[in-house]
Amino acid sequence: MSTSDPRSPGHRSRRPSRRDRHQRAAQASGPVSDVHREDGVRLQKVLADAGLGSRRACETLITEGRVEVDGVVVRELGTRVDPETQAVHVDTMRITTSPEKVYLALNKPAKVVTAMSDPEGRRSIAEFVRDRPERLFHVGRLDYDTEGLLLLTNDGELSNRLTHPRYEVPKTYLAQVRGPVPRDAGARLRDGIELEDGIAHVDSFRLIDSTPGRALVEVVLHSGRNRIVRRLLEAVGTPVERLVRTHFGPIALAEQRPGKLRALRPHELADLMKAVDL
Known part of the structure; x- marks a missing residue:
């Protein structure tokens, strides 16, 4: 009997990885058409709108088998869903699919890391948004010593376009x-x-x-x-x-003080959307 045979005394069983479990769940749960809605919204847009990152990053979540809709693992990027009636989970965590969009401008001071935390214990932009209930992410970044205008939002699609070379903002x-x-x-x-x-x-x-x-x-x-x-x-x-x-782009720092956070004005947001064809 070969040692590669599972029945062999020398064979060691390997614990299934998370990806293996996702693949088996996907095979057992049936085709994606069980959750697909022709008149729905593309799943990657739903994830991006929920603040899970750019649309491209959300596409990776899907293809890695980390997203479930109504208990079905979905890997196909063309899948459309109804976020109002269907339950969407990422890594078993239920996501809120329709958060209120926020668009903020921060005058980042020098000596502040463009991140929500820093392993070296330096100041980060988290201190300026700690009272905000939304899950925010920064649009691009400013280095540690650079000051000035930094945009923050939970709109994944807008963030993706503002930083994409195609739009040359x-x-x-x-x-x-x-x-x-x-x-x-x-x-x-x-x-x-x-x-x-x-x-x-x-x-x-x-x-x-x-x-x-x-x-x-x-x-x-x-x-x-x-x-x-x-x-x-x-x-x-x-x-x-x-x-x-x-x-x-069209957003100006103007007289905004260092460390000051403000919401974009309607005409500013309209100009920003126009700059990236939204």
Whole structure:
């Protein structure tokens, strides 16, 4: 008798993994058509609207077999459901499928991590939203030392589009840099700079003010790569001393104080939706 035979004394049974259990449950529970509703909403949109992340991230939850509708594991991305009448669970946890959407603007101070917690014990944006009942996530991020406009929402689809390269939503920064600024800095930045992770360029560059040894410049770009503004400015010989994001698409920081959280105004939200074809 082979040792690979389950009846062999030397055979060790393997405990089924969670994925194995999901697969068996899916096979035993019947076809997805049992829960599919032709006039319903795509399941990944329901999950994103519930604040579980971008639509792409929610598609991964589905294909990994972590989502159940009325007790049936659903893996097909084309599945449509009725969130008003059907029970949707992710990892056995029932989700609220129709939360009230919130759209917030935070003026993030420097020395704050763009995360809801930090293993190193540093300040995080959680302290500014701890009184909010919604499950919020940040749209993109600002690095630890960068200040300024950060959007927060529970609208997964909007967040996904605002950070997707396809929509090229511009972000505007004011940077205090070590001067003087080289005459060709703007042209080089617009043409593109070779960085360690590829070529990057700005949409526009403008010198706002200059004093001996220091300058204030405005940079507009749509790239979301890590520390991209700091790396580009350093590459043209103007290291950043202070960096503030003043605009995210049509949304302006204006006179909002550091640490201040506010709801987007209706016309701001309409402009933001229009910018990403929603």
